[in-house]
Amino acid sequence: xxxxxxxxxxxxxxxxxxxxxxxxxxxxxxxxxxxxxxxxxxxxxxxxxxxxxxxxxxxxxxxxxxxxxxxxxxxxxxxxxxxxxxxxxxxxxxxxxxxxxxxxxxxxxxxxxxxxxxxxxxxxxxxxxxxxxxxxxxxxxxxxxxxxxxxxxxxxxxxxxxxxxxxxxxxxxxxxxxxxxxxxxxxxxxxxxx
Numbered sequence: 001x002x003x004x005x006x007x008x009x010x011x012x013x014x015x016x017x018x019x020x021x022x023x024x025x026x027x028x029x030x031x032x033x034x035x036x037x038x039x040x041x042x043x044x045x046x047x048x049x050x051x052x053x054x055x056x057x058x059x060x061x062x063x064x065x066x067x068x069x070x071x072x073x074x075x076x077x078x079x080x081x082x083x084x085x086x087x088x089x090x091x092x093x094x095x096x097x098x099x100x101x102x103x104x105x106x107x108x109x110x111x112x113x114x115x116x117x118x119x120x121x122x123x124x125x126x127x128x129x130x131x132x133x134x135x136x137x138x139x140x141x142x143x144x145x146x147x148x149x150x151x152x153x154x155x156x157x158x159x160x161x162x163x164x165x166x167x168x169x170x171x172x173x174x175x176x177x178x179x180x181x182x183x184x185x186x187x188x189x190x191x192x193x194x
Contacts, residue, residue, distance in 0.1 A: 038110030039065040045101065045116040050093050056118050058101050059087040067108040074102045093120045124148075126191055140191060149192040156188055 042063035048056045062069065073083035076099040080088065090097050102115035127139040140148060150163040 037066060039069050039105045039107050039112045041105070041112050041114050044114035045103065047117040047119075049119040049121060051121050052093060052095070052123075054093050055089060055091050056093055057087055057089040058103070058116055060103050060105065060114050061086070062105065065105075065107050069105050069107045072104045072106075074104070076100055077102075090118060093118070095120050095122055124191065124193055128189075136189075138189065138191070147194040149194070151190050151192065153188045153190075154186065159190065
C-alpha cells in the first residue's frame with residue numbers, strides 16, 4: 001500500500017510540473033503580446049512583369065504574430081480601397097497599374113511593411129515617315145530600356161536583321177534607307193523587342 005501511495009504522490013508531482021509549465025507558457029505569450037511584438041514577415045510579395053490584360057497577384061506571408069493582424073495594400077503610396085487581405089490581385093493590367101505595391105501589416109505590437117514592383121510590358125508604337133530625299137525613317141516609341149532588332153523582308157517569309165542590339169531610351173528615329181529593295185521590289189520592315 002505504501003508503494004501505491006508513493007505512485008499516486010509522484011503522479012501528483014508530475015501533474016503539478018505540467019500545470020506549472022502550461023501556466024509559464026501562457027504567461028510568457030501574454031507578456032510577449034503585452035510587450036508588443038510587431039508582425040514578422042516570412043515571405044514578402046514578389047515583383048512581377050506582365051503583359052497588358054494579364055493578372056498579377058501579390059501575396060505576403062507572416063512567420064509570426066501573437067495578436068490578430070490587419071493588412072492594407074497601397075499602390076504608389078496610396079491606400080487601395082478594400083485591399084485588406086494578405087493577397088492583392090491586379091486584373092486586366094494596364095500601364096496605369098504599373099508601379100510599387102506595398103502592404104502594411106499591423107497588430108497590437110506594431111507594424112511591418114513589404115513592397116514589390118509591377119511592370120506592365122507596353123508594346124512599342126512603330127511609325128514610319130518618308131523623308132524628302134526618299135529615305136524611309138523609322139520612329140519607335142517604346143519601353144525606356146529595351147533591345148530592338150530591326151529586320152527587313154521582300155516576301156514576308158524570309159527576314160534579315162539589318163540592325164541588332166539597338167538600345168534606346170523611349171524614342172528612336174532611325175533612317176532605314178530607300179523603301180524599295182534591289183531591282184525596285186517592295187521592302188517590308190519589322191521590329192522585334194527583347
